[in-house]
């Protein structure tokens with residue numbers, strides 16, 4: 045199994061706040077709060093979810109793995125925390141907080157010894173059981189990309205019925221195929237455990 049690619053991983057993690065800010069900071073309020081339908085997330089929800097992950101998930105879990113405590117078990121991650129933590133905030137607030145939290149987390153990460161021995165250390169995920177630090181950090185990287193793709197899909201959604209015959213050439217606005225045989229599970233919020241493999245591209249990234 046491949047381990048964590050530190051240089052490539054950190055490079056991607058570092059770009060996400062800038063990508064999000066350039067992309068979303070000037071989004072109109074109604075666009076920021078538009079979803080793909082009931083029970084699905086808006087851009088505002090997704091950014092709130094990413095912020096909550098920075099504050100409570102990745103580094104906290106890595107610290108459990110690297111620490112000497114006898115309890116290796118992670119606290120469950122609340123995938124819907126942003127429904128309360130984002131109340132009263134603007135998308136711009138969340139983007140700023142995310143950038144600051146990510147920068148601080150990368151500083152923490154940079155100070156760690158990510159030797160092969162440490163990357164192979166394990167913690168216990170409440171649903172998956174034993175996971176390695178390498179897997180956790182790799183998931184942090186891929187989780188960003190998952191939600192960046194989700195944001196693109198949410199932003200494309202209102203254009204679905206406006207593109208006429210081109211719809212057939214735009215997998216991002218189609219219900220059945222997003223890419224290469226993967227069903228996007230449009231009606232399911234992201235990061236909810238998917239009941240079947242077909243939904244995994246977007247819906248099963250349980251952190």
Ligand code: NI
Pocket residue numbers: 093187191234235249251
């Ligand atoms: Ni997620």
